[in-house]
Amino acid sequence: MATMKHKMGRAAFGKAFDIAYDRIQTDRKKAYMELFGLAEKYIDGLNMGVDLTRFKECLEDENSMLFKYISRIVDETDRHVLKTFVLNFLYEAMFCGTKKMHEAREKYQCNVPWLILMDPTSACNLRCTGCWAAEYGYKMNLTVDEMNNLIQQGKELGIYYYMYTGGEPLVRKDDLIKLCEMNPDCAFVSFTNGTLVDEAFCKELKRVGNLYLAISLEGFEDTNDARRGQGVYQKVMHAMDLLKENGCLFGTSIAYTRKNIELVTSDDFLNMEIEKGVKFSMYFHLMPVGMDASPDLMPTMEQRVYMYNRLRQFRNMKDGNGLFAFDFQNDGEYVGGCIAGGRNYFHINANGDAEPCVFIHYSNTNIRKNTLLEILQSPLFMAYHNNQPFNDNLLRPCPMLENPQILPKLVKESGAKSTDLQAPETPEHLCAKCEAYAKHWAPIADDLWKKSGHTTGGEAQAE
Numbered sequence: 001m002a003t004m005k006h007k008m009g010r011a012a013f014g015k016a017f018d019i020a021y022d023r024i025q026t027d028r029k030k031a032y033m034e035l036f037g038l039a040e041k042y043i044d045g046l047n048m049g050v051d052l053t054r055f056k057e058c059l060e061d062e063n064s065m066l067f068k069y070i071s072r073i074v075d076e077t078d079r080h081v082l083k084t085f086v087l088n089f090l091y092e093a094m095f096c097g098t099k100k101m102h103e104a105r106e107k108y109q110c111n112v113p114w115l116i117l118m119d120p121t122s123a124c125n126l127r128c129t130g131c132w133a134a135e136y137g138y139k140m141n142l143t144v145d146e147m148n149n150l151i152q153q154g155k156e157l158g159i160y161y162y163m164y165t166g167g168e169p170l171v172r173k174d175d176l177i178k179l180c181e182m183n184p185d186c187a188f189v190s191f192t193n194g195t196l197v198d199e200a201f202c203k204e205l206k207r208v209g210n211l212y213l214a215i216s217l218e219g220f221e222d223t224n225d226a227r228r229g230q231g232v233y234q235k236v237m238h239a240m241d242l243l244k245e246n247g248c249l250f251g252t253s254i255a256y257t258r259k260n261i262e263l264v265t266s267d268d269f270l271n272m273e274i275e276k277g278v279k280f281s282m283y284f285h286l287m288p289v290g291m292d293a294s295p296d297l298m299p300t301m302e303q304r305v306y307m308y309n310r311l312r313q314f315r316n317m318k319d320g321n322g323l324f325a326f327d328f329q330n331d332g333e334y335v336g337g338c339i340a341g342g343r344n345y346f347h348i349n350a351n352g353d354a355e356p357c358v359f360i361h362y363s364n365t366n367i368r369k370n371t372l373l374e375i376l377q378s379p380l381f382m383a384y385h386n387n388q389p390f391n392d393n394l395l396r397p398c399p400m401l402e403n404p405q406i407l408p409k410l411v412k413e414s415g416a417k418s419t420d421l422q423a424p425e426t427p428e429h430l431c432a433k434c435e436a437y438a439k440h441w442a443p444i445a446d447d448l449w450k451k452s453g454h455t456t457g458g459e460a461q462a463e
Contacts, residue, residue: 121141157372160186160187170197217264282325
């Protein structure tokens, strides 16, 4: 009965999309409001903390950046791709999946994530300076059956959203398409350096409709190629042109450092992304992961404050630049702090090890030995569950970067081991590189926290 009701709900949602999409040509605002009204019924019951009143006001204003942004998505995206995104990402993952996920959390008394990040392979066709993925080596792979088995277990818990990293996931692009075909109700995003995108692959993305790309960029040509190799930037630009021409959904993944932070948030850079067809951008604070990693490239305190303010400025729904972006360090206040350890996501490397975070390479479980539920109830993941948030100030979310005294304690108490097969790094060595940063950021973050209307202090939770 529940399965039939779900299928009927999905069909009704799809029909509503078709009606609204057809109306876009004659009355765009009415079409958007109809879709908003449909989504609002689901959002109201999920307590997602979304300001629906302000969202609605911007959606009714044809001069608002939100209205223009949604129009750009509609105009530049293939209809089948857009409908599949609406059904899989919104209906399945965000609406139905979130409800089922919360029920599973209550039932099993552990973290159950909204998405799972996994590495199909450790192989890569590039050798980028400072890439943490390179620490794993190049000989590991997850099989299609292993990944699909995990996805099937995930759907039982309400997880319909999966992301791939590596390595370079598109080394396995045929297998990624196969997984899309095997799971037509899920939404998938693959991080990629973009150099393996060609016309044939774009046609496949259009056909399946449920795989979207996040292309890594470090800046414009000189800055990007200094890290990724000569000619990579132009290959990325060509890949974006192909994706836009084919109506595919894609965005960017940007690691910001002391050297490029102003560049990758400049109007020139944002306008370039928009012109090329980028629909979203994920920003990642540089993490000093790896035995040879240096903290010298981490942003200064002034730069992090700049990033906090700049992000909120250019994604403003009323008068921003027209690009949805988020930053996992500076947006902690919107997601309850640290999202790792299965609270909202966790990472599986190409060896099958289940890690609480893509930057935290410690584990005592493996998908080849443990079920998904066993992973989520394992000592390390339960240590995350029992101590999150790691700080009352959600602008200091991480047990490594902003609270470096916490991660060594969690690893020690859970008996987790390093998953880096090249040069294992102790959590003490890793977190020592973050101590000065955390000390200097604490008073600044506490000041920002208070100015944004919060009253709690910045006390660590697992000392």
